[in-house]
Amino acid sequence: MYIHLPTVIITTILLNLLLGAAMFVIFNALKSQKSFRTWGIACFVFAIANILAGLRFSLDAPWLTVFVADLLIILVPLLALHGLRQYQLQRSVSNRWTARIMIISAVPLYFLYQNPLQAQVLTASICAALYIYSGAYVQTIKPTPKFTRRALSVLFLVHGVLLFATAVVVAIESKASLVISSEQLITVLLIAHLLLTTATTVLFPVFVFSLNERRLLEVVNIDELTQLFNRRGFFELGSELLVKNQAQARPSCVLMLDLDRFKSINDRYGHAAGDACLRDVARIIRKHMREHDIAARIGGEEFAIALADVDRMQAEQVSRRLVERVAQQAFEFEGERIDLTVSVGGIVTTANQRDLSELLNDADSALYEAKSSGRNQFRFV
Numbered sequence: 001m002y003i004h005l006p007t008v009i010i011t012t013i014l015l016n017l018l019l020g021a022a023m024f025v026i027f028n029a030l031k032s033q034k035s036f037r038t039w040g041i042a043c044f045v046f047a048i049a050n051i052l053a054g055l056r057f058s059l060d061a062p063w064l065t066v067f068v069a070d071l072l073i074i075l076v077p078l079l080a081l082h083g084l085r086q087y088q089l090q091r092s093v094s095n096r097w098t099a100r101i102m103i104i105s106a107v108p109l110y111f112l113y114q115n116p117l118q119a120q121v122l123t124a125s126i127c128a129a130l131y132i133y134s135g136a137y138v139q140t141i142k143p144t145p146k147f148t149r150r151a152l153s154v155l156f157l158v159h160g161v162l163l164f165a166t167a168v169v170v171a172i173e174s175k176a177s178l179v180i181s182s183e184q185l186i187t188v189l190l191i192a193h194l195l196l197t198t199a200t201t202v203l204f205p206v207f208v209f210s211l212n213e214r215r216l217l218e219v220v221n222i223d224e225l226t227q228l229f230n231r232r233g234f235f236e237l238g239s240e241l242l243v244k245n246q247a248q249a250r251p252s253c254v255l256m257l258d259l260d261r262f263k264s265i266n267d268r269y270g271h272a273a274g275d276a277c278l279r280d281v282a283r284i285i286r287k288h289m290r291e292h293d294i295a296a297r298i299g300g301e302e303f304a305i306a307l308a309d310v311d312r313m314q315a316e317q318v319s320r321r322l323v324e325r326v327a328q329q330a331f332e333f334e335g336e337r338i339d340l341t342v343s344v345g346g347i348v349t350t351a352n353q354r355d356l357s358e359l360l361n362d363a364d365s366a367l368y369e370a371k372s373s374g375r376n377q378f379r380f381v
């Protein structure tokens with residue numbers, strides 16, 4: 001089947017104008033998300049670059065149809081990346097790197113633009129590197145759901161590889177000794193490029209909205225001071241864990257951990273020092289948790305932990321380690337050493353029909369026992 005190159009170019013232009021307009025519509029509705037405006041501009045830039053490159057056949061002005069067109073093509077992945085950074089950081093992002101890479105690319109392009117094929121090899125290689133970098137960068141934008149992150153990352157990576165392939169094909173073509181007609185291959189690569197650009201642009205809003213939803217969930221379920229779950233998050237996720245345990249006839253375990261004589265630490269070193277201790281204890285708790293455990297700060301200096309898939313012996317081992325680890329840790333605040341210990345109360349049960357607040361009450365009674373037996377220890381019901 002013969003694919004007409006101008007048809008592909010015209011389709012690319014129209015599709016990018018449409019996608020750019022869609023991005024601006026989203027930006028208009030969500031003014032705080034400047035990344036949509038940046039991605040919209042990227043689509044328009046890509047359309048303009050294609051118009052200029054298309055003029056190569058009728059206009060003898062390579063400075064415009066090659067030099068400017070290729071520079072604009074390089075600007076597209078840079079804008080895509082800029083939009084991702086704006087989104088990740090949620091603030092204005094400096095254009096310094098975009099400007100630097102544009103200048104660095106402009107120099108060799110200036111020497112090559114009289115030879116469109118060599119210029120194309122260079123442009124495709126730079127874009128390939130930028131897309132591959134973007135693929136790796138997307139992976140660092142957390143806490144987006146893994147699937148969306150991977151999908152966007154794979155699109156960028158495939159795009160990078162495809163552009164490298166384009167660079168190689170064009171490089172071979174530009175060698176006069178190898179007369180192979182690769183126009184069809186280039187056209188196919190251009191179509192793949194078009195599909196990937198479209199898919200990436202369509203995924204941008206999905207990516208942003210899924211991350212927004214996660215952030216919103218975090219705001220309501222995460223304790224700002226310690227970054228563990230808060231009381232609400234603990235009950236929401238802990239109850240789910242309990243139901244799962246009961247369905248699989250596994251024991252459920254709830255621990256309560258409370259800082260010892262915390263009031264005197266606050267009184268002696270100040271509230272800020274107390275907050276630093278809470279953060280340090282949270283860090284130790286987090287270190288001892290496995291993937292499916294749920295740890296939360298449910299009150300001022302009270303932590304609750306739901307352990308997934310443990311028996312009584314393992315639960316006691318975790319409790320012992322937490323108590324010992326906190327007692328051994330040298331807490332410091334503004335050069336002052338603070339001696340800190342914790343007490344832990346726990347319950348492990350296989351009984352059905354017990355909800356999380358009942359288990360928490362039992363763990364609290366065990367904690368009370370640990371406190372009245374001298375603190376810096378654990379007790380189980």
Ligand SMILES: Nc1nc2c(ncn2[C@@H]2O[C@H](COP(=O)(O)OP(=O)(O)OP(=O)(O)O)[C@@H](O)[C@H]2O)c(=O)[nH]1
Pocket residue numbers: 258259260261262263264266270271272273274275278299300301371375
């Ligand atoms: N710095 C800081 N202190 C807090 C926070 N929430 C609660 N507190 C303090 O934690 C202290 C709790 O004191 P108490 O309940 O009397 O218990 P305690 O002094 O730890 O004594 P025991 O639990 O019996 O060992 C109070 O002084 C609260 O002001 C917080 O977010 N930050």
